[in-house]
Amino acid sequence: MVALDGPSGTGKSTVARKLAAELGATYLDTGAMYRAVTLGVLRAGAAPDDAAGVERIASAAKLEMGTDPLAPTVFLDGADVAVEIRGPEVTGAVSAVSAVGAVRELLVEQQRGLIREALSAPGGIVVEGRDIGTVVAPDAGLKVFLTASSHARAQRRTAQDTAEGRVSDLERTHADVRRRDALDSGRRTSPLRRADDALELDTTELDVAAVVGRLLELVENRGLLAGMERTSR
Numbered sequence: 001m002v003a004l005d006g007p008s009g010t011g012k013s014t015v016a017r018k019l020a021a022e023l024g025a026t027y028l029d030t031g032a033m034y035r036a037v038t039l040g041v042l043r044a045g046a047a048p049d050d051a052a053g054v055e056r057i058a059s060a061a062k063l064e065m066g067t068d069p070l071a072p073t074v075f076l077d078g079a080d081v082a083v084e085i086r087g088p089e090v091t092g093a094v095s096a097v098s099a100v101g102a103v104r105e106l107l108v109e110q111q112r113g114l115i116r117e118a119l120s121a122p123g124g125i126v127v128e129g130r131d132i133g134t135v136v137a138p139d140a141g142l143k144v145f146l147t148a149s150s151h152a153r154a155q156r157r158t159a160q161d162t163a164e165g166r167v168s169d170l171e172r173t174h175a176d177v178r179r180r181d182a183l184d185s186g187r188r189t190s191p192l193r194r195a196d197d198a199l200e201l202d203t204t205e206l207d208v209a210a211v212v213g214r215l216l217e218l219v220e221n222r223g224l225l226a227g228m229e230r231t232s233r
Contacts, residue, residue, distance in 0.1 A: 001115065001125050002219060003132035006146035007181050007192060009153025011203050012128040015146075015211045020069035020126040022216060023225075026118045027069035030129035030136065031094075033107050035085035036063055036076045038097040042089055048096035055102040063107075065114060067125070088166065091176070095183035104131075104189050111136050124224070130184055133195035142222045143198035144215065152204045153177050 002025075004016050013029055020027035038048065040061045046053040066073030074082045084090070097103060111127070115137055118125035129136065133143035148156075154174035161168035184192040194200060199218065203211050219225060 001119060001127065001137060001140045001142075002215070002224070003137050003140035003143045003195075003198075004126065004128040004146060004215075005130055005132050005134070005143070005192070005194070005198065007130070007153065007177075007184065009150075009157045009177055010146035010148045011156065011208060011211060012146055014208055015203075015215065016126050016128040017069040017072065018208065018212045019215050019219075022212065023124065023126070023219065025069070025124040025126050026067040027072055028065060028067055028111065028114055028118070028125060028127045029072060029074075030107070030111050030127065030132065032072075032074045032082070032085060033063055033065065033111065034098045034103070035090050035094050036074055036081055037061055037103060037107070038090050038094045039081055039085050040076055041097055042093060048093040051100045051102070054097055054100045058097075058100075058103045058106055063110065067114065067118065069126070086164070086166075095180050095187075098130075099183065099187040099189065101189040104135075108136055108190075130192040131190040133198045134193060135190045138195065141224050142218055143195050144218065145194040145198045145200045146211075147200060147202050148204040150174060150177050150181065 002019065004012050006012050017027055037058045040057050041048055041054050044057050046057060062077050064075040073080065074085060115125055115127060127137060133140060151174060154170060154177045157177065158168045158170045158173045201214060
C-alpha cells in the first residue's frame with residue numbers, strides 16, 4: 001500500500017491516480033468522501049460547524065466509492081456526485097465538516113474497510129488524503145507527504161477550475177488555500193501533518209510526470225512491486 005498525504009493543491013489526486021494505474025493498483029480518494037458528506041450537509045441546509053447536525057447527516061449518508069484509478073466514482077445516496085463535490089460551495093465548507101470528530105471516526109472506519117478489501121486481492125492500493133499515514137493506515141508500506149508553495153498550489157487550483165469550467169480567481173484561491181491549510185493543520189482531530197516515517201516530496205517545481213516517476217522509484221526502493229503489477233514504464 002502507498003499512502004499519499006499533503007495539503008490542497010499539491011497534486012495528490014492526479015499523481016495518486018496515475019501511480020495506481022502504473023502499478024495496476026486500486027485507488028482511493030479519501031478527501032472525496034469528506035466532500036460528499038459536506039455536500040449532504042449543504043443539501044440538508046445544516047451549518048457545517050454544527051457538529052451534532054453534521055454527525056447525524058454523515059451517519060445517515062450512504063457513500064459508495066469506485067476505486068478504479070482510470071474511472072473513480074463517488075456516489076452519495078445512490079447519485080453520482082463526482083462533479084458536484086468539486087464546486088466552490090463544498091470547497092468552502094469541507095474543512096469545517098472534516099473537523100467534526102465523529103465524522104472522521106465514521107469515515108476512517110469506512111476507509112479502512114475499503115483498504116482491507118483492496119489488500120485482500122492482488123495489486124495493492126494507493127490512498128490519498130490528509131491523515132492516511134498518521135491515522136488511517138499507519139502501517140502503510142510507503143508513506144509520502146507531498147508539499148508545494150501556497151502560491152504554486154493556488155495556481156494549480158485556479159488552472160484546474162478554469163479547465164473544468166468553474167469561475168476562479170487566483171487571489172481568492174490563494175487566500176482559500178491558506179485558510180484551508182490553517183483549518184486542516186489546526187483541527188483537534190487528525191490534523192494535517194507529516195507522519196514521522198513519511199518521506200517528504202516538494203512538488204513546487206515538478207510536473208506530474210516527474211512526481212509520478214519519483215514515486216515509482218520510491219515504490220521500487222521499498223520492494224513493494226512484488227505485491228503490485230506494473231502496467232508500463
